[in-house]
Amino acid sequence: MVQAKPHPAAATEQLHSISPSESEQVIQFQHSEQYRTSEWYTGDGQITASGDNRSFTVSATYTLKAEVKLVKGVFERSNPTLAQVYSRRRRCVAIVDQTVAELYGEALHGYFQHYEIPLELLICRAWEIDKTPETVHRLLKFLGKDGCDVSRNEPVLVVGGGVLSDVAGLACALHHRRTPYIMVGTTVVAAIDAGPSPRTCTNGTQFKNSLGVYHPPVLTLVDRTFFRTLATGHVRNGMAEMIKMAITDDAVLFEQLEHHGERLLETHFATLSEDVDLAQIADEVIYRALFSYMKHEGTNMFETYQDRPHAYGHTWSPRFEPAAKLLHGHAVTIGMAFGASLAVEMGWLQPADRDRIVALCQRLGLSVYHPILEDINLMLEGQKNMQRKRGDGGLWAPLPTGIGRCDYAHDVSPTLLQAAIDSHRQFCSTLPNQGQGQEMYLRDLGLE
Template identity: 40%
Template sequence: MAALSVAIGAQHGLRSSGAARPAAPARTQPDESLSKSLTGCFALGAVAAVHRKRSLTLREWRGERTMEINYYQLDAMKASNIRKKTETMLEEGAAVLKGCAEESAQQKMLLLLSSPAVKELLVAMSRLPVFSHEFGLAFKDDLTVLSVLKQLKYFWSLSQSHLAILLERLAEQLRLEHAAAFQSLLQELAESDDHVVAIKDLKMPEAVRAFYGENAIHLEAADPHGVFPTSIYRQCDGLTLATEDSATIESVMSTTITTTIKIARDVLQPSNRLLFDVYKPLGRCVAVVDDKVEAHFGADLEKYFEINGIEFVKLVFSGNEVDKNLSNVEQILLALKENWQARHEPVLIVGGGVIADVAGMACALYSRNTPYVMLCTSLVAGIDAGPSPRVCCNGFSYKNLYGAYHPPALTITDRGFWRTMHPGQLRHGVAEIIKVAAMADLHLFELMEKWGKETVATNFGTLGGLDDPAFQEVCDLIIGKAMEGYVRAEYGNLWETHQCRPHAYGHTWSPGYELPSGMLHGHAVGTCMGFGAYLSYKEGWLSEVDMHRVLKVISDCELALWHPVMEDTVSVWKAQIGIVEKRGGNLCAPIPRALGESGYLNSLPERLLHQRMHEYQELCSKYPREGRGVQEHSVDVGLEDPMSKKDSIRDADRCVVTPMDRVVVQLGAASQSTSGAGARAIGEAARIVDGIDEMVTKYSSQPSEALKNVSKRTAMTNPLWAELMGQGNTSRLMEAEMISGQAEAQLLQLLLKLSGGKDVLDIGTFTGYSSLAMAEAIPEDGTVVTLEREQEAKDMAKANWIGSPHASKIESLVGEAHDLLICLAAEKTSFDLVFLDVDKPGYFGLYQMLMDKNLLKVKGLLVVDNVMYKGEELSGTELTKNGQGAQALNQGLLDDPRVQQEHPEHQRDHATTYVYVSDAGHSQMSR
């Protein structure tokens, strides 16, 4: 439980403070029988005067100096009586259920609600400050009971099955012999069609409804949270004071949020109740799932909710750092709206740290406050981002520029999910453990010194050591202590109202270089922690031995201590300036004062920063790998570089070198302008983009007359292609735009002339432009073999070649490329250059055949068209089959050690070209 300052709710009571106070009107009171039934269990607190019409005048307050507005008036509580009456309620309730075994589930619930002990407890709980410090401390020795009682306050708005779940959990915890009766009620309700009906909507006997209804009227004034909650996970309070004429008003506002953290195992086993207890009472679950988690656990999620009879809506989104932007947040918001997400229903977020941040931020924005449950599937999420009250996304190349404070209602960490994590992705999460250990928990630090390497090597005991109970206990202990240390540091300062935040160790200078460097978050934090430890040593806080202990545990876990990006100390200084602004004018850099103890450095002048950074670099050079981390970059673990997609197209510091740089800057300026200047900037950017192709053509070598004729004839073919398609003479609709352009043909000719190639394979003839261009560039004894699926296209190409002195070098074949390549391979044919320009879904398969069948010579060139197909991957839109085909080839080539690749820039997508150079070091490539 923690207090947060936010806007308050409706006014409930007024009173004055001063020399003479008018008598308060009598308070609204439930009937006498209700009050008597509560006597001895709870001492009813005084309820202030309630002025429903709010028609106070200055005359009524004449002579008073200050008006005091009271918002909520809750009852006092006695913990011993609460427990005693809870036990009585369970005994009486179990007896009621046993006595009506033949009745329907709903009738049993009605009889239960009519029981005097049940009525007394539920009404009393609705009036208590269940989120208060004193209430929490009263039940600190039984957190299960505490969790249930906090929810029972809202019984009037809960569903039947939710109330049954709470009573069952109480029975299991306090009176095991009574649990069976409540378990049976829950099972019957869960199988009924109306288990999601709220208690307040049940058709109760008149006397019972009057009893509860009178309490509801009371709560409307005393504490609306108990009768009309927005969600059951937060409450507010406030004090407002006003002068007599209301010219000056002083207020203190607060919000109290309740949250639960569970470290569990086998969460997706259908028998596990953690998710069932939240979503069964609601009847459905809307989940935002990380796309990588979906691949591994999507089926298990669906099975869990299907077996438990809960409607499941799964929304899959990217959980990569590159997509941690406002656009992704907006897409999640839209998906929630399209699925009619309600404000009181917790969204289920399943994934790692990035999806926790972006989906959590979407929940903070959705209806201004929608609760969520965080099911953590990564180490970073499990001990840091998952339970964090801070949700955020990147912007303008700055880490976590946008954000909100919105903790989950429930966080579940199950390290069983970590068995599927890439070792590099798990490794970078270890930094979050080290930061807590170094700053707040010496025992945890010692555990990481001893076991850090092994936890990384075994994905925290999920890939090895499963038969070693002692090691499994160590893994649980490390995770538990890291979680407790994080929560201890974070939950008393959710809104960052002060900057003494030990868990920000490693987060002072690294935000300035993490994204530009492409580092994984944990590696960036590792470099910053190491630098912080060195600064602590220079301050005289850490001993030299302890400073090296910190650096060694970071290095032993294969995290980075140093990265070349840190050599740019000017940028690091800029990062420090930014962090001072963010921290309210203070540097307040958390660094260890001693191992396991927090200290804060508040001054580091620019000159000294440069000096210390250079000293630290020298120190790191003596560590393994010269201080570098293992798989320290996002791309090293299969993720996109976080800078490959920028949230904003404007970058004021961008150096304009290429036309695309100018377009980015122009469009960025336009996006910030609300005047005619914006339209002019967009127009200029459009002219640049449209003119690139023309300029490339203008300054490239000019084509031969024969090629010019092919281009002219092709330009007039579109009506013919439509006619041929309609007649069934071609397998698909072709179009003139499929021709290779002048710039592309000149590139092919240049490559052939430079390489001296003479045997060429052209996969995709179309109207013959590329074949003829390459025939012009090879020696007289050279050959261009061209493959085409459509007979009509082959015939047109042959007609286009007539009159060219190079036509005799071209051999044209018709058929499916796959079959024709098999025939060429059988003839032991190989080529100096292969130009691939056919259907994109078949690209990768054809590439594999070229390589496996030795159709491409050692030192040969493979040139591929359309590898950036329509910019689909750049735009972030869902890829078409053609886009998927291009992406599959790009990734396959990147992963193939037999080749090297380059990608010359060109504006037109169909002329964007990759050149792949086969590696002579692989003998299987030779003929």
């Protein structure tokens, strides 16, 4: 007689405890590795039965593994990073920004041909005006049954700037409810901020970025050689987000930007120069900015916790940025400089540190003032919107308390806000060009 093998348990159950009442049962449920199908996503949980056979509660935890890597020449044949991911899947499904496809399409095709990996490509125009649910639908069609029929564990390759990472990340989140993607950010913003970010989104009818889900790429490849072809205004724009990370979290990064920021801007992060030392500094600056960002944002998956240094410069600006048609980076630096004046007004920051913050932004041609700040009703409205967005518990505006550190203002009264606006206006009236930067409007870079 052949004895049947015992069926492997689908999951291990552990009766954890009986508490607090005698009848309550807590069961820890751990799924068996043998049935696991995703390289990146795992989960387990706990189920607590009340014991009356009428109700129970479930709490589940999951892990998302997200790797971020600096690489050089991602489409160079000598670089096996992407081939290692896609050759065993026998194809690569990719969504690529239209401008990037024009500039790097040949290299992209050449790379996959070299490794004999079929490439299924969608070229997507990804301007700010394309950040719509319609674009997300188009991407979903490409990923779905009518298109490439991407399986739920097949990582989609996304190559482009922050607009594409937001909409394509969202499409991946919706396809099969969660499909992994690999992000190659080709702008400074996408490389150090939007690209690895867990926040994917599209614009809603009234608010920017209002529809979305938390879905970080499983792998972010940061290759600064793409910055070579960027407009200098876009490089400057991305540096605003780096300054934000430096002020609130990393004093060393701040000093590096003080010393090397202008050269990094001029040379598009050492891609327009042969200077080997500068190339090393460029990598170091990018790494520090990324690490700081992901330390706080990558581990705070649902933005449940509002101790978020990287929201600095983003409290009032979402209201005044579209109203003044500012480029995002300039709106952020205006918000940061204003926040520094507010912090001085509150006694949190020494005036000398505010001056350093403003001087760094100005040296890189970033704005620190716009007269729209004087519209107190708009500023109060922005504050109210932000309070709702951050969860109604408070404003939680990150404000610097020194270089490389910050704290969070729970409330900012209308009187305090007005006093900070007045003192910031007065301070900026003495600055060259009253604190306005270079190419500060959307139309300057053709993004309107």
